[in-house]
Amino acid sequence: MGVTHTFPHRRTTCIHVITLAVNDLTRALAFYRDGLGLPSEGVIGTEFAGDETNPAGAIAIFHLHGGLILTLYPRTELAKDAHSPFGPPKTGEFSLGHAVPTKEAVNALLATVAAAGATVTAAPHERPWGIYSGYFRDPDGHLWEIMWNPQLEDI
Amino acid sequence: MGVTHTFPHRRTTCIHVITLAVNDLTRALAFYRDGLGLPSEGVIGTEFAGDETNPAGAIAIFHLHGGLILTLYPRTELAKDAHSPFGPPKTGEFSLGHAVPTKEAVNALLATVAAAGATVTAAPHERPWGIYSGYFRDPDGHLWEIMWNPQLEDI
Numbered sequence: 001m002g003v004t005h006t007f008p009h010r011r012t013t014c015i016h017v018i019t020l021a022v023n024d025l026t027r028a029l030a031f032y033r034d035g036l037g038l039p040s041e042g043v044i045g046t047e048f049a050g051d052e053t054n055p056a057g058a059i060a061i062f063h064l065h066g067g068l069i070l071t072l073y074p075r076t077e078l079a080k081d082a083h084s085p086f087g088p089p090k091t092g093e094f095s096l097g098h099a100v101p102t103k104e105a106v107n108a109l110l111a112t113v114a115a116a117g118a119t120v121t122a123a124p125h126e127r128p129w130g131i132y133s134g135y136f137r138d139p140d141g142h143l144w145e146i147m148w149n150p151q152l153e154d155i
Numbered sequence: 156m157g158v159t160h161t162f163p164h165r166r167t168t169c170i171h172v173i174t175l176a177v178n179d180l181t182r183a184l185a186f187y188r189d190g191l192g193l194p195s196e197g198v199i200g201t202e203f204a205g206d207e208t209n210p211a212g213a214i215a216i217f218h219l220h221g222g223l224i225l226t227l228y229p230r231t232e233l234a235k236d237a238h239s240p241f242g243p244p245k246t247g248e249f250s251l252g253h254a255v256p257t258k259e260a261v262n263a264l265l266a267t268v269a270a271a272g273a274t275v276t277a278a279p280h281e282r283p284w285g286i287y288s289g290y291f292r293d294p295d296g297h298l299w300e301i302m303w304n305p306q307l308e309d310i
Contacts, residue, residue: 017252048283057284066221082290083277097172122238128203129212135237
């Protein structure tokens with residue numbers, strides 16, 4: 001495929017891990033594991049304490065289908081690990097998309113996440129390009145789009 | 156799997172689309188397609204013009220292995236689509252992880268992205284939990300971690 005010269009060795013998806021920076025690891029884990037029902041062993045890596053300059057290792061990991069891994073990591077530690085300080089907490093500048101097979105499923109899932117503590121920012125509606133979707137923000141402000149998209153063949 | 160009550164219908168990965176908000180769609184496309192070599196048809200959806208309240212449709216799409224889709228979308232339009240205004244441009248509060256099979260490949264890929272205009276924030280080094288990695292920010296500030304992780308079995 002076309003990425004062979006820069007991503008020469010990957011055999012599955014190009015992006016392996018999505019790490020969300022969170023203010024409160026316990027709260028974020030509760031939202032994704034207990035609220036949304038994503039499977040996780042809970043917080044691991046607590047044996048790596050870190051210090052003022054070295055990041056601690058405590059993290060929550062979710063193994064999703066397709067080999068993709070979602071992790072929750074304190075923003076203070078991600079900033080140290082990346083050597084790239086973050087500013088004050090604010091909403092993220094991206095969105096993660098989750099597709100479902102019907103419009104009714106879009107409505108139902110947004111109701112579920114709202115009950116789990118998310119903020120629905122855009123109620124589901126039709127886009128001119130054929131997608132029916134709504135958005136929510138998780139307790140740390142990360143933006144998700146729940147969509148019905150007939151062009152996604154594998155849903 | 157454990158998410159059946161909230162994500163009942165998905166058959167592949169749970170996250171289908173990662174949308175990065177960008178300031179300049181042409182610049183971002185050039186970085187990811189021409190600089191990193193990710194395959195894309197270029198900007199599509201320009202027939203949906205949008206207006207002050209409705210988002211325009213112009214977007215760049217990358218179909219990655221595993222069914223995952225990476226899209227680049229102007230931050231002004233994502234904010235309108237999500238009904239959730241963004242603040243001034245700043246660095247994102249997450250990271251996307253790309254795993255490679257050797258430490259040498261980590262070094263080589265970071266050199267490639269630096270040549271394509273990325274800013275390497277953390278040179279590759281060993282973490283106490285067994286990962287060798289470095290970080291870069293793309294031209295819009297989005298954070299990526301290039302890692303060698305012996306625990307990722309499918310690399």
